[in-house]
Amino acid sequence: MxxxxxxxxxxxxxxxxxxxxxxxxxxxxxxxxxxxxxxxxxxxxxxxxxxxxxxxxxxxxxxxxxxxxxxxxxxxxxxxxxxxxxxxxxxxxxxxxxxxxxxxxxxxxxxxxxxxxxxxxxxxxxxxxxxxxxxxxxxxxxxxxxxxxxxxxxxxxxxxxPEPVTIxxxxxxxxxxxxxxxxxxxxxxxxxxxxxxxxxxxxxxxxxxxxxxxxxxxxxxxxxxxxxxxxxxxxxxxxxxxxFDAHGFLELAEAHRATHSMLVPVQYQRILAEPDFDQFDLSSYRLKFCTSAPFSAALKAKVLERWPGGLVEYYGMTEGGGSCVLVAHEHRDKLHTVGKAMPGHDLRVIDAEGQECAPGEIGEVVGRSGAMMTGYHGQPEKTREAEWYGPDGERFIRTGDLASRDADGFFTIVGRAKDMIISGGMNIYPADLEAILREHDAVADVAVIGVPSEDWGETPVACVVPVAGRPVTPETLKTFANAQLGKMQRISAVRLMDELPRSAIGKVLKRELQDGWSKA
Missing domain, CATH: 3.40.50.980 (Rossmann fold)
Structure with missing residues (x-):
């Protein structure tokens, strides 16, 4: 050694x-x-x-x-x-x-x-x-x-x-x-x-x-x-x-014989959409990684099919706590999940009262591990809000994500707690509606948000980026989705957009979509 x-x-x-x-x-x-x-x-x-x-x-x-x-x-x-x-x-x-x-x-x-x-x-x-x-x-x-x-x-x-320092x-x-x-x-x-x-x-x-x-x-x-x-x-x-630009990435990957990359889902989407993607030699790749934003099962499947090397998805927070890993090439039947808790990580699902949920029930993910933030700098109250303590007094970090855990221990994220739509007293998870809309072959990207409704309190609406060169109407997409959704889940409107607003690491800025919707 x-x-x-x-x-x-x-x-x-x-x-x-x-x-x-x-x-x-x-x-x-x-x-x-x-x-x-x-x-x-x-x-x-x-x-x-x-x-x-x-x-x-x-x-x-x-x-x-x-x-x-x-x-x-x-x-x-x-x-x-x-x-x-x-x-x-x-x-x-x-x-x-x-x-x-x-x-x-x-x-x-x-x-x-x-x-x-x-x-x-x-x-x-x-x-x-x-x-x-x-x-x-x-x-x-x-x-x-x-x-x-x-x-x-x-x-x-x-x-x-420098003078030596003990860390x-x-x-x-x-x-x-x-x-x-x-x-x-x-x-x-x-x-x-x-x-x-x-x-x-x-x-x-x-x-x-x-x-x-x-x-x-x-x-x-x-x-x-x-x-x-x-x-x-x-x-x-x-x-x-x-x-980043998709074509430039492919050129660098081929020239340097890249073996590893960490990308966010929208980057995978744009790279695979390059017309000459299959002309580049990416055979040097061993592993590709993804984190930070929802990664659809369909997109994971495309990456596995077209891009050499394995695919690993990490789920976790900058704040630390518990993390999941999905070794996608080994669990192709679990692509809809973010994987299982990493070794040494304790992830649980809790309800609104802070009680642990049974397998299959939806609640907030909390986690603990050796990798946990000390706290938010200078904000002890915010730090306390981010913590949950288990029955034995163990400190966990709250993720704000809603998920369920299956019998095999794999976690499926259904959305952010703050993004959950409450319509007529019913909980609607945007991820469920987005997954349906992504099945339409004219949909390149989609985000579902809740907007105020006089009748229901909130109602779901969809912001859709259509596939280039494939015309589609909002009514067509609304009809397509609602035919597959329960009565209380149905989308009340669809808006077509050139692109979704995203942060530098690919997170959809839903607040901007909500502000834009109300101003339109």
Whole structure:
């Protein structure tokens, strides 16, 4: 057993140590690739050390926070790792957030530094100038309009190595902000103890030195980190795609002989829709992953049929708690589910009174495991709202998702509790209606929402993206769906749209659909 393999068996360690060990074991192997930029493990380790030393010279200490807000690039991950080596937490922020949201998140996490690219610098210039205190802005590149000191200039007189810091399990690894699709973004604090299993236990066959992971989701997302951390801890190569497009993804996958990718469902849908998909050589793929948004059984089946390699779906939350895994290529009869609880994870289904549901009954999913958030940063009340305690006093994290569990232990998600439609006193689950509409061959994408009704309190309506070149009317789709739905489930209206509003990681923004419906 190698030293790296032995380290992986320890009860606790750090992502930083894994990278340092890989820099010794395979210094010349590519760690990071982005366009023409490549950085081997020796270079990655050295640049992260220099960034850590510079941060320490600026006064960053264990318990501090460094924010980063930029498109995916090689230096993004160098800053990420360098921050961890100071004992501070990294707070990756979404460049698509509004200036007000970004300013609020930077203030909330208490960051001493914010590393940004030129686009974000322009976006945030007024907010940064208005913030009191010693916030230092460090641009990733020297571009017109950039606020602060360019990264290379900032590093010019930095020592080559930082002062050593002891990392303990309870220290904050990162603060990831929720998408804000249901209100003000909340800072989710994840500890080093929570992140430790993510370095090497999230892939059924493991990420080794010959892994090539094509990363086409943003680095501020927990979805992305689920594949980034094990790739780099395992000594593989991470290929970054700053801006996703389906054809470009296929070109990169073929050119780099990609073995792994984490994608969200809408990306799978767009990639498979490429007219020349079957002309690309994707035979190098071992595993593809998916998480973050509902993944229909029909789409999973298409991925398994047309794309070489296995398919694994993860179900879980950035907040942690319990997670499920569906190894789709091994359970083709369970594609309608999100799989079973992962080893060491305890998932339960509870009713509105907090009592556990029997198999087959629908309730809220709660979970616990070794990977659980410390809490929402600075929001103890929100943290308490997210917790449920079992009969023995065990702490669980509430997901807000409604699901049932079958006799084999597989979970089927029927929707979000907040999205459930109550019409005439009856519970209607949008996922059931969406599944029916997806069976129509003219439907490319669909979301069902509840809108106010004088007669029923709420009524379900459907927002549908039709397949290109296949004309269909709202009335046709309404008739098709309602012929297969119970009387209390029937859709009252259908609206055709060019596309559904989605977050950067593919979640449908149902609040925007509801607002748009009421204004139309």
């Amino acid at each position: 190698s030293a790296i393999q032995a380290y992986a068996e320890e009860p606790f360690g750090t992502f930083s140590d894994f990278v340092a060990m890989q820099a010794v074991a395979r210094p010349d192997q590519d760690a990071l690739c982005c366009g023409e930029m490549r950085l081997d493990y020796a270079g990655f380790d050295a640049r992260a050390n220099q960034i850590a030393a510079r941060l320490q010279a600026d006064g960053v200490r264990p318990g501090g926070v460094v924010a980063i807000c930029a498109a995916s690039c090689v230096d993004y991950l160098c800053v990420f790792l360098g921050t961890l080596r100071t004992g501070a937490a990294i707070a990756p922020l979404s460049p698509s957030a509004t200036p007000a949201q970004l300013a609020a998140m930077i203030s909330d996490c208490g960051a001493s530094h914010v590393v940004l690219d030129a686009a974000v610098s322009d976006h945030l210039s007024e907010a940064l100038a208005a913030r009191p205190g010693g916030l230092k802005a460090v641009p990733l590149a020297l571009e017109a309009g950039a606020v602060g000191t360019r990264l290379d200039a900032w590093l010019a007189d930095a020592p080559a190595r 303990t399990p309870d220290m904050a690894f990162n603060i990831i902000y929720s998408s804000g699709t249901t209100g003000t973004p909340k800072g989710i604090v994840q500890s080093h103890a929570m992140r430790w299993p993510h370095n090497h236990l999230t892939d059924p066959v493991g990420f080794g030195p010959d892994a090539v992971t094509l990363c086409a989701t943003p680095l501020y997302s927990n979805t992305t980190l689920v594949s980034v951390l094990p790739t780099l801890a395992g000594g593989g190569t991470l290929v970054l795609m700053p801006k």
